[in-house]
Amino acid sequence: MEAMKETVDQSLREMRETFASGRTRSVKWRKAQLGAIIEMVKDNEEKMSDVLFQDLGKHSTEAFRDELGFVMRSATTALNCLDKWVVPKKSNLPLLFYPATGKVISEPYGTVLVLSSWNFPISLSLDPMIGAIAAGNTVLLKASELSPNASALLAKLIPSYLDTKAIKVIEGGPDVATILLQHQWDKIFFTGSPKIGKIIMAAAAEHLTPVTLELGGKCPTIIDHHSVSKDMKSVVKRISGGKWGSCSGQACISVDYVLVEQSFASTLIDMLKPVIRSFFGENPKESGCLARIVTKKHFQRLSRLLNDPRVKASIVYGGSMDEEKLYVEPTILLDPPLDSEIMNEEIFGPILPIITLRDIQESIGFIKSKPKPLAIYAFTKDENLKTRILSETSSGSVTFNDLMIQYMCDALPFGGVGQSGIGRYHGKYSFECFSHEKAIMEGSLAMDLEARYPPWNNFKLNFIRLAFREAYFKLVLLMLGLTKGMRK
Incomplete structure (x- = not known):
């Protein structure tokens, strides 16, 4: 060295x-x-x-x-x-x-x-x-x-x-x-x-x-299916593209997990499956459109996450792996244990947990209980829910009704907050x-205000008080001697 x-x-x-x-x-x-x-x-x-x-x-x-x-x-x-x-x-x-x-x-x-x-x-x-x-x-x-x-x-x-x-x-x-x-x-x-x-x-x-x-961090995606029911095909395509279509989920702004109401979870899964097949075919490993896992070490980390018996029991789609080809199939989990490793570290791979809630409004509390993510995604037309997301959560960015496009937009700053990063570019x-x-400031020697210099007296104190308040009319009165003992 x-x-x-x-x-x-x-x-x-x-x-x-x-x-x-x-x-x-x-x-x-x-x-x-x-x-x-x-x-x-x-x-x-x-x-x-x-x-x-x-x-x-x-x-x-x-x-x-x-x-x-x-x-x-x-x-x-x-x-x-x-x-x-x-x-x-x-x-x-x-x-x-x-x-x-x-x-x-x-x-x-x-x-x-x-x-x-x-x-x-x-x-x-x-x-x-x-x-x-x-x-x-x-x-x-x-x-x-x-x-x-x-x-x-x-x-x-x-x-x-x-x-x-x-x-x-x-x-x-x-x-x-x-x-x-x-x-x-x-x-x-x-x-x-x-x-x-x-x-x-x-x-x-x-x-x-x-x-x-x-x-980075665990970027959540909220699906308010009530308000976007007519657009669910687009929602599902965007989630699929955001999770599996960019470096196989190995991206800091990739969807990490989805929050959805329990009553809609099975419908969402049934809609995701054919979209995955339309993107990557019946055999994604041979499609040429799915990036592979970068190294054996990263593959083994994903394998460990999936092989947790409690997590493995939550697999509802995919789950196959090939270490030689560094391939992990697009995989969907339904309600993996919240205390499992996969729900407490950034996944950075083609595995999508779906977490069910009684009411989608509970998604706010769920996100607040986690470290601040790099991005929050929310598919909703409910203005009240949008307002709550913006005012009650903290993240590097928030994107409504789309995924990952904020990264491509150079008119907006990109960066994290808290554990998801410092600074923007x-x-x-x-x-x-x-x-x-x-900062460059250029003063003038043409005039001087004696109130800025000692010895101090009540006149100078009142002058400074009014100056800080930018109360210019009262300053003029003070200098003309028309105001006495001013303190308010």
């Missing part, structure tokens, strides 16, 4: 020197790098699709929707909007400060570490990098060792397209991550599990480094994520 330590030290020195030179602050430089990312993805779309299939079994269409197309859109948005984002924002100061002026300028943090994830190894590497570059930082990407082919391709392509003195890629496992976290960074961005997120946050605390942690929010907003 000594060689790796030297590599990291050298890379960090070069990136810091590059940032100190002012090179990355240039809007021209930022646009050139963003354009290069777009070209890199366009030129290598087939290669990227191939490595995503090798690592995760993703179909090329899924790969483009969730990764390649997403990255090109993100980079294009940043490229088109950068001139507007970098403009200082004028602040309207209270009259009390006249004739001073104020503004806010966005400046880059400096040298940024991006720790990527294996489930979307292209998009979760390049999308945060886009934000960091747009903000004017130098960036080191630690690609995930669990998606080795995608990581190797990025390590080959990025130096060929981007500024190697400012943007670097390092491959390797946990030992490499440990070395990286021993160094001081100006910002750390991490996508992954809460367990690792805690380790990263602890390491960042040593240097008081700001972090953005995009973690996407679109302009990515630019802000990797920028420090610096």
Whole structure:
């Protein structure tokens, strides 16, 4: 590991020197790098699709929707909007400060570490990098060792397209991550599990480094079948696509479990089964449209969850597994024990528990009893239920009557709260994520207010009281000597 330590030290020195030179602050430089990312993805779309299939079994269409197309859109948005984002924002100061002026300028943090994830190894590497570059930082990407082919391709392509003195890629496992976290960074961005997120946050605390942690959690889906009964076909398709159609459920915003009234549960299951078959055929293992489990370790974790005898007894559809092919069949559970492991840790796989309630309004209390999720999904047209979800629960986001589309919308911030994450990104929010907003205030020497200086007296106290309240008319009266002993 000594060689790796030297590599990291050298890379960090070069990136810091590059940032100190002012090179990355240039809007021209930022646009050139963003354009290069777009070209890199366009030129290598087939290669990227191939490595995503090798690592995760993703179909090329899924790969483009969730990764390649997403990255090109993100980079294009940043490229088109950068001139507007970098403009200082004028602040309207209270009259009390006249004739001073104020503004806010966005400046880059400096040298940024991006720790990527294996489930979307292209998009979760390049999308945060886009934000960091747009903000004017130098960036080191630690690609995930669990998606080795995608990581190797990025390590080959990025130096060929981007500024190697400012943007670097390092491959390797946990030992490499440990070395990286021993160094001081100006910002750390991490996508992954809460367990690792805690380790990263602890390491960042040593240097008081700001972090953005995009973690995850058990994202619930509420089905209020009374109000959406006419649209249940669409509801079921969206749940099926959200659970099994994006990396086989290995996504932080995937549906983790469904909450439904007991009287509707059997109907929901009967509707889910044919939709699963229409998506993946009678033999999903051979369909080519269902991503596989990333590693044997992750497969064995899912196998352990399902093989709990009490959980196994709740299987109403699917349940077959093939360790050699890292395949877990789309599986539905009905009311697995709430104290089971599968209901208390993020599933991150193609297993869908359905939890029944007497009344769908009870879903609010159920969600509140759990850690704050990255997303809450709710299929309902009941405005009262929507209001309760928004006002009584806490989550990174709430999406009504659809699934996962909030991630694709760069007009909205994406991020968690509590155990599901810290910070936000996407679109302009990515630019802000990797920028420090610096307050600039310019005063005037043309006039001075004696009330701000000692020696203190009642006049100055009254002046300050009125100034804090912005009671300007009374201030004028006070200065004209027309008001005495004012305290209210």
